[in-house]
Amino acid sequence: MSAIELYNAPQSTCSQKVRLTLAEKGLAFKEHRLKLFAGDQLRPEYLELNPNGVVPTVVHDGTPIIDSSVIMEYLDEVFPSPRLSPSDPKTRAEMRAWLRFFEEVPTVAVRYPSYNAAFARHFSEMSEAEFRALAASKPMRDVFLAEMDKDTGFSEARIKQSEQSIRKTALRMQGVLRHSHYLVGDSLTLADICVLPLLVRMSDLGYQRLWSDLAGVSHWLERMMGRPSYAIAFYPGSLLSEQYEHIAALHQARDRNPAEAAPARNG
Numbered sequence: 001m002s003a004i005e006l007y008n009a010p011q012s013t014c015s016q017k018v019r020l021t022l023a024e025k026g027l028a029f030k031e032h033r034l035k036l037f038a039g040d041q042l043r044p045e046y047l048e049l050n051p052n053g054v055v056p057t058v059v060h061d062g063t064p065i066i067d068s069s070v071i072m073e074y075l076d077e078v079f080p081s082p083r084l085s086p087s088d089p090k091t092r093a094e095m096r097a098w099l100r101f102f103e104e105v106p107t108v109a110v111r112y113p114s115y116n117a118a119f120a121r122h123f124s125e126m127s128e129a130e131f132r133a134l135a136a137s138k139p140m141r142d143v144f145l146a147e148m149d150k151d152t153g154f155s156e157a158r159i160k161q162s163e164q165s166i167r168k169t170a171l172r173m174q175g176v177l178r179h180s181h182y183l184v185g186d187s188l189t190l191a192d193i194c195v196l197p198l199l200v201r202m203s204d205l206g207y208q209r210l211w212s213d214l215a216g217v218s219h220w221l222e223r224m225m226g227r228p229s230y231a232i233a234f235y236p237g238s239l240l241s242e243q244y245e246h247i248a249a250l251h252q253a254r255d256r257n258p259a260e261a262a263p264a265r266n267g
Protein backbone atom coordinates (compact mmCIF):
# COMPACT_ATOMS: atom_id res chain seq x y z
CA MET A 1 0.00 0.00 0.00
CA SER A 2 1.53 3.34 -1.06
CA ALA A 3 1.75 6.16 1.45
CA ILE A 4 0.51 9.66 0.72
CA GLU A 5 1.32 12.60 2.96
CA LEU A 6 -0.23 16.00 2.35
CA TYR A 7 1.36 19.19 3.67
CA ASN A 8 -1.28 21.87 3.41
CA ALA A 9 -3.42 24.49 5.16
CA PRO A 10 -7.18 24.26 5.79
CA GLN A 11 -8.03 27.65 4.23
CA SER A 12 -5.62 27.44 1.28
CA THR A 13 -7.51 27.24 -2.03
CA CYS A 14 -4.57 25.40 -3.66
CA SER A 15 -4.66 22.85 -0.83
CA GLN A 16 -8.42 22.49 -1.25
CA LYS A 17 -7.91 21.47 -4.92
CA VAL A 18 -5.74 18.60 -3.79
CA ARG A 19 -8.04 17.60 -0.91
CA LEU A 20 -10.99 17.52 -3.35
CA THR A 21 -9.00 15.28 -5.73
CA LEU A 22 -8.05 12.91 -2.90
CA ALA A 23 -11.66 12.82 -1.71
CA GLU A 24 -13.08 12.13 -5.19
CA LYS A 25 -10.68 9.19 -5.45
CA GLY A 26 -11.33 7.97 -1.90
CA LEU A 27 -7.60 8.01 -1.14
CA ALA A 28 -6.34 7.83 2.43
CA PHE A 29 -3.52 10.18 3.37
CA LYS A 30 -1.70 11.59 6.35
CA GLU A 31 -2.39 15.28 6.69
CA HIS A 32 0.08 17.86 8.02
CA ARG A 33 -1.60 21.22 8.65
CA LEU A 34 0.79 24.13 8.35
CA LYS A 35 0.18 27.47 10.00
CA LEU A 36 0.98 29.87 7.20
CA PHE A 37 0.94 33.00 9.38
CA ALA A 38 3.37 31.37 11.81
CA GLY A 39 5.72 30.81 8.86
CA ASP A 40 5.67 26.98 8.83
CA GLN A 41 5.98 27.03 5.01
CA LEU A 42 9.29 28.92 5.27
CA ARG A 43 11.04 26.56 7.70
CA PRO A 44 14.16 24.89 6.29
CA GLU A 45 12.74 21.36 6.62
CA TYR A 46 9.65 22.34 4.58
CA LEU A 47 11.71 24.24 1.99
CA GLU A 48 13.60 20.97 1.43
CA LEU A 49 10.29 19.49 0.26
CA ASN A 50 8.97 22.57 -1.52
CA PRO A 51 11.55 25.26 -2.37
CA ASN A 52 8.72 27.61 -3.37
CA GLY A 53 7.71 27.93 0.30
CA VAL A 54 4.01 27.45 -0.41
CA VAL A 55 1.43 24.76 0.22
CA PRO A 56 0.41 22.20 -0.88
CA THR A 57 3.05 19.49 -1.16
CA VAL A 58 2.30 15.80 -1.47
CA VAL A 59 4.94 13.28 -0.49
CA HIS A 60 4.22 9.98 -2.19
CA ASP A 61 6.35 7.01 -1.16
CA GLY A 62 9.02 9.44 -0.08
CA THR A 63 9.01 11.65 -3.21
CA PRO A 64 7.78 15.24 -2.90
CA ILE A 65 5.38 16.43 -5.59
CA ILE A 66 4.72 20.17 -5.67
CA ASP A 67 2.26 22.61 -7.27
CA SER A 68 -1.45 21.93 -6.80
CA SER A 69 -2.34 21.37 -10.48
CA VAL A 70 0.72 19.14 -10.97
CA ILE A 71 -0.28 17.19 -7.84
CA MET A 72 -3.84 16.75 -9.14
CA GLU A 73 -2.58 15.36 -12.45
CA TYR A 74 -0.02 13.16 -10.67
CA LEU A 75 -2.69 11.64 -8.42
CA ASP A 76 -4.92 11.06 -11.41
CA GLU A 77 -2.14 9.22 -13.28
CA VAL A 78 -1.03 7.09 -10.36
CA PHE A 79 -4.52 6.37 -9.00
CA PRO A 80 -6.65 6.31 -12.17
CA SER A 81 -9.91 5.21 -10.60
CA PRO A 82 -12.16 7.09 -10.87
CA ARG A 83 -10.52 8.90 -13.77
CA LEU A 84 -10.66 12.69 -13.53
CA SER A 85 -9.01 13.45 -16.91
CA PRO A 86 -10.47 12.65 -20.32
CA SER A 87 -8.83 9.66 -22.00
CA ASP A 88 -8.91 11.27 -25.46
CA PRO A 89 -5.76 13.48 -25.84
CA LYS A 90 -7.62 16.33 -27.55
CA THR A 91 -10.23 16.49 -24.80
CA ARG A 92 -7.45 16.20 -22.22
CA ALA A 93 -5.76 19.18 -23.85
CA GLU A 94 -9.04 21.09 -23.47
CA MET A 95 -9.04 20.26 -19.76
CA ARG A 96 -5.42 21.39 -19.41
CA ALA A 97 -6.21 24.66 -21.18
CA TRP A 98 -8.84 25.30 -18.49
CA LEU A 99 -6.26 24.50 -15.78
CA ARG A 100 -3.78 27.01 -17.22
CA PHE A 101 -6.49 29.67 -17.60
CA PHE A 102 -7.58 29.15 -13.98
CA GLU A 103 -3.97 29.41 -12.78
CA GLU A 104 -3.28 32.58 -14.76
CA VAL A 105 -6.52 34.48 -14.25
CA PRO A 106 -8.79 33.67 -11.27
CA THR A 107 -6.12 32.09 -9.02
CA VAL A 108 -4.13 35.31 -9.14
CA ALA A 109 -7.25 37.46 -8.84
CA VAL A 110 -8.57 35.78 -5.69
CA ARG A 111 -5.42 36.63 -3.71
CA TYR A 112 -6.10 40.39 -3.57
CA PRO A 113 -9.55 40.34 -1.96
CA SER A 114 -8.42 37.47 0.28
CA TYR A 115 -5.53 39.55 1.64
CA ASN A 116 -7.65 42.65 2.02
CA ALA A 117 -10.49 40.86 3.77
CA ALA A 118 -8.52 38.49 5.97
CA PHE A 119 -4.80 37.95 5.59
CA ALA A 120 -3.38 41.49 5.65
CA ARG A 121 -4.41 41.91 9.30
CA HIS A 122 -1.77 39.36 10.33
CA PHE A 123 0.93 41.90 9.46
CA SER A 124 -0.52 44.98 11.15
CA GLU A 125 1.37 44.45 14.45
CA MET A 126 4.71 44.27 12.61
CA SER A 127 6.94 47.24 12.02
CA GLU A 128 7.33 48.29 8.40
CA ALA A 129 10.89 46.90 8.38
CA GLU A 130 9.77 43.53 9.81
CA PHE A 131 7.01 43.25 7.22
CA ARG A 132 9.35 44.14 4.34
CA ALA A 133 11.89 41.56 5.56
CA LEU A 134 9.20 38.87 5.82
CA ALA A 135 7.86 39.69 2.34
CA ALA A 136 11.37 39.54 0.87
CA SER A 137 11.98 36.13 2.48
CA LYS A 138 9.13 34.47 0.55
CA PRO A 139 10.52 32.59 -2.46
CA MET A 140 7.34 32.93 -4.49
CA ARG A 141 5.33 35.75 -2.95
CA ASP A 142 7.99 38.45 -2.46
CA VAL A 143 6.93 40.54 -5.47
CA PHE A 144 3.23 40.13 -4.66
CA LEU A 145 3.65 41.26 -1.04
CA ALA A 146 6.00 44.11 -1.99
CA GLU A 147 2.97 45.82 -3.55
CA MET A 148 0.87 45.55 -0.39
CA ASP A 149 0.51 48.23 2.26
CA LYS A 150 0.68 46.28 5.51
CA ASP A 151 -2.09 48.38 7.12
CA THR A 152 -4.49 49.00 4.24
CA GLY A 153 -3.80 46.03 1.98
CA PHE A 154 -4.04 46.33 -1.79
CA SER A 155 -5.54 49.27 -3.65
CA GLU A 156 -9.18 49.58 -4.68
CA ALA A 157 -7.94 49.47 -8.30
CA ARG A 158 -6.45 46.01 -7.64
CA ILE A 159 -9.71 44.81 -6.11
CA LYS A 160 -11.61 46.09 -9.16
CA GLN A 161 -9.18 44.18 -11.45
CA SER A 162 -9.80 41.05 -9.38
CA GLU A 163 -13.54 41.47 -9.75
CA GLN A 164 -13.12 41.84 -13.52
CA SER A 165 -10.99 38.68 -13.69
CA ILE A 166 -13.53 36.66 -11.73
CA ARG A 167 -16.35 38.00 -13.88
CA LYS A 168 -14.36 37.07 -17.01
CA THR A 169 -13.83 33.56 -15.60
CA ALA A 170 -17.51 33.14 -14.77
CA LEU A 171 -18.55 34.31 -18.24
CA ARG A 172 -16.16 31.87 -19.87
CA MET A 173 -17.46 29.04 -17.68
CA GLN A 174 -21.05 30.03 -18.43
CA GLY A 175 -20.37 29.53 -22.15
CA VAL A 176 -20.04 25.80 -21.42
CA LEU A 177 -22.19 25.37 -18.32
CA ARG A 178 -25.32 26.82 -19.90
CA HIS A 179 -25.68 23.51 -21.74
CA SER A 180 -23.43 21.13 -19.80
CA HIS A 181 -23.10 19.85 -16.22
CA TYR A 182 -19.29 19.95 -16.31
CA LEU A 183 -16.60 22.12 -17.91
CA VAL A 184 -15.15 19.37 -20.11
CA GLY A 185 -17.11 16.48 -21.59
CA ASP A 186 -19.95 14.92 -19.66
CA SER A 187 -18.23 14.01 -16.42
CA LEU A 188 -16.28 15.65 -13.62
CA THR A 189 -12.67 16.51 -14.46
CA LEU A 190 -9.76 18.26 -12.78
CA ALA A 191 -10.93 21.47 -14.49
CA ASP A 192 -14.07 21.58 -12.32
CA ILE A 193 -12.02 20.78 -9.21
CA CYS A 194 -9.40 23.44 -10.01
CA VAL A 195 -11.81 26.37 -10.05
CA LEU A 196 -14.25 25.28 -7.34
CA PRO A 197 -12.21 26.54 -4.33
CA LEU A 198 -11.79 29.93 -6.03
CA LEU A 199 -15.52 30.51 -6.42
CA VAL A 200 -16.13 29.16 -2.91
CA ARG A 201 -13.60 31.72 -1.58
CA MET A 202 -15.17 34.59 -3.53
CA SER A 203 -18.60 33.50 -2.35
CA ASP A 204 -17.38 33.32 1.27
CA LEU A 205 -16.10 36.89 0.90
CA GLY A 206 -19.45 38.09 -0.46
CA TYR A 207 -18.78 38.40 -4.19
CA GLN A 208 -21.59 36.12 -5.48
CA ARG A 209 -22.91 39.02 -7.55
CA LEU A 210 -20.05 38.37 -9.99
CA TRP A 211 -21.88 35.29 -11.29
CA SER A 212 -25.37 35.32 -9.72
CA ASP A 213 -26.97 36.25 -13.10
CA LEU A 214 -25.27 33.26 -14.77
CA ALA A 215 -27.56 30.28 -14.08
CA GLY A 216 -25.19 27.70 -15.52
CA VAL A 217 -22.39 28.75 -13.17
CA SER A 218 -24.67 29.13 -10.13
CA HIS A 219 -26.18 25.66 -10.62
CA TRP A 220 -22.75 24.11 -11.28
CA LEU A 221 -21.51 25.63 -7.99
CA GLU A 222 -24.49 24.22 -6.09
CA ARG A 223 -23.95 20.76 -7.62
CA MET A 224 -20.22 20.81 -6.89
CA MET A 225 -20.83 21.86 -3.27
CA GLY A 226 -23.41 19.07 -2.95
CA ARG A 227 -20.87 16.35 -3.80
CA PRO A 228 -19.62 14.20 -0.90
CA SER A 229 -16.05 15.27 -1.75
CA TYR A 230 -16.91 18.88 -0.86
CA ALA A 231 -17.93 17.99 2.70
CA ILE A 232 -14.74 15.95 3.12
CA ALA A 233 -12.32 18.45 1.61
CA PHE A 234 -13.90 21.56 3.15
CA TYR A 235 -13.79 20.29 6.72
CA PRO A 236 -14.53 22.83 9.51
CA GLY A 237 -12.04 25.69 9.39
CA SER A 238 -11.60 25.61 5.61
CA LEU A 239 -13.64 28.76 5.00
CA LEU A 240 -12.38 32.20 5.98
CA SER A 241 -15.78 32.85 7.60
CA GLU A 242 -14.95 29.94 9.92
CA GLN A 243 -11.58 31.42 10.84
CA TYR A 244 -12.32 35.16 10.99
CA GLU A 245 -15.16 36.49 13.13
CA HIS A 246 -15.57 39.72 11.13
CA ILE A 247 -16.28 37.68 7.97
CA ALA A 248 -18.76 35.46 9.84
CA ALA A 249 -20.46 38.68 11.05
CA LEU A 250 -20.84 39.84 7.44
CA HIS A 251 -22.56 36.55 6.58
CA GLN A 252 -24.98 37.07 9.46
CA ALA A 253 -25.69 40.65 8.37
CA ARG A 254 -26.30 39.44 4.81
CA ASP A 255 -28.69 36.74 6.03
CA ARG A 256 -30.64 39.40 7.96
CA ASN A 257 -30.65 41.90 5.09
CA PRO A 258 -29.61 40.53 1.68
CA ALA A 259 -30.18 43.95 0.02
CA GLU A 260 -27.30 45.47 2.00
CA ALA A 261 -24.80 42.75 1.14
CA ALA A 262 -21.27 44.13 0.75
CA PRO A 263 -18.08 42.14 0.22
CA ALA A 264 -15.65 41.63 3.11
CA ARG A 265 -13.05 44.40 3.28
CA ASN A 266 -9.93 45.30 5.12
CA GLY A 267 -10.34 46.43 8.71
Ligand SMILES: N[C@@H](CCC(=O)N[C@@H](CS)C(=O)NCC(=O)O)C(=O)O
Pocket residue numbers: 012013014015036041053054055056066067068069138141
Ligand atom coordinates in the same frame (compact mmCIF):
# COMPACT_ATOMS: atom_id res chain seq x y z
N1 LIG B 1 1.33 27.47 -7.74
C1 LIG B 1 1.28 27.03 -6.39
C2 LIG B 1 0.82 28.17 -5.52
C3 LIG B 1 0.60 27.74 -4.08
C4 LIG B 1 0.24 28.91 -3.17
O1 LIG B 1 0.24 30.09 -3.54
N2 LIG B 1 -0.07 28.57 -1.92
C5 LIG B 1 -0.43 29.57 -0.92
C6 LIG B 1 -1.73 29.15 -0.22
S1 LIG B 1 -3.06 28.97 -1.37
C7 LIG B 1 0.67 29.63 0.13
O2 LIG B 1 1.19 28.61 0.54
N3 LIG B 1 1.02 30.84 0.58
C8 LIG B 1 2.01 30.98 1.59
C9 LIG B 1 2.63 32.33 1.63
O3 LIG B 1 2.18 33.23 0.91
O4 LIG B 1 3.59 32.48 2.37
C10 LIG B 1 0.32 25.83 -6.29
O5 LIG B 1 -0.66 25.81 -7.02
O6 LIG B 1 0.59 24.91 -5.49
